[in-house]
Amino acid sequence: MRVPAVLADADVVARRNLTKIKRVPDLLVFTTLQPIMFVLLFSYVFGGAIGSALGGGGSAGEAYREFLMAGIFAQTVIFxxxxxGSALAEDVKKGIIDRFRSLPMAPSAVLAGRTLSDVVNNVIVLVVMSLTGLAVGWRIRSGFLDAALGYLVLLAFAYAVSWIMAWVGMLVRSPEVFNNASFIVIFPMTFIAITFVPLDTLPGPLQRFAEWNPVSSVTQAAREQFGNVIPGTPEPTAWPLQHAALYTVLWALVILAVFIPLANLQYRRSTSR
Incomplete structure (x- = not known):
């Protein structure tokens, strides 16, 4: 099938998924409530304790909010x-995928449309989170282009991760199993990183893991692009954090190169049963 036809089919699937959000707004409401709650809790509950270790002038809470927001952004778009994956597992369980199979459309368009619609969802969530961050005192201290690149790095990495989730979602065929499995992996990945605490506060072995953890690099890249690196904090010594944006992009490209074919292969296997 020609590329324009595949893109047209993917657009139809993406619109179908976005229409579902419009008709069931609870999905978007609860997707945004969690990151808002994280911003408020971490800012005001842990801000004083962790912020005092950051320095950078001003109050401890203000310093921590500068440090925090990029980590919250990274965790939220990855989640x-x-x-x-959850939506695909649900579609498989309900037989929606079998209906797609009966239509004259490109099989790859189903996964492409699903992942693209979730990028739009992440954009909406980032807008809501940014407004929440501004309300609690966070500020973007760089130029417009730098900040736009920070958001782009976050969305690009999240888009790559969504293809891993698509593959897993087609494997497990149950949204309940998928949600439990993904939480077990993603939760420690987003916490054993520089998302919420400085690197030097972690124990030695966890520091090594955090330095090479791509969640740390996407957080560091966003922090740098937003101008939120706290003055006086130690310069990173590990290569991934010294070249955070490049390391993140490399991870995203590798993930896409591996998991786009795997996800499409698993889709064909699922629809052939």
């Missing part, structure tokens, strides 16, 4: 990528 947002799990919607892809």
């Amino acid at each position: 947002g990528a799990t919607i892809t």
Whole structure:
């Protein structure tokens, strides 16, 4: 099938998924409530304790909010990528995938449309989170282009992760199993990183893991692009954090190169049963 036809089919599937959000707004409401709650809790509950270790002038809470927001952004868009796998597992369970199979459309368009619609969902969530961050005192201290690149890095990495989730979602064929499995992996990945605490506060072995953890690099890249690196904090010594944006992009490209074919192969296997 020609590429324009595949893109047209993917657009139809993406619109179908976005229409579902419009008709069931609870999905978007609860997707945004969790990150808002994280911003408020971490800012005001842990801000004083952790912020005092950051320095950077001003109050401890203000310093921590500068440090925190990029980590919250990274965690949220990665968790947002799990919607892809959960929704696909639900479609398989309800037989929606079998209906797609009976239509004259490209098989790859189903996964492409699903992942693209979840990018739109992440954009909406990032807008809501940014407004929440501004309300609690966070500020973007760089130029417009730098900030736009920070958001782009976050969305690109989340898009790559969504293809991993698509593959897993087609494997497990149950949204309940998928949600439990993804939480077990993603939760420690987003916490053993520089998302919420400085690197030097972690024990030695966890520091090594955090330095090479791509969640740390996407957080560091966003922090740098937003101008939220706290003055006086130690310069990173590990290569991934010294070249955070490049390391993140490399991870995203590798993930896409591996999991787009795997997800499409698993889709064909699922629909052939």
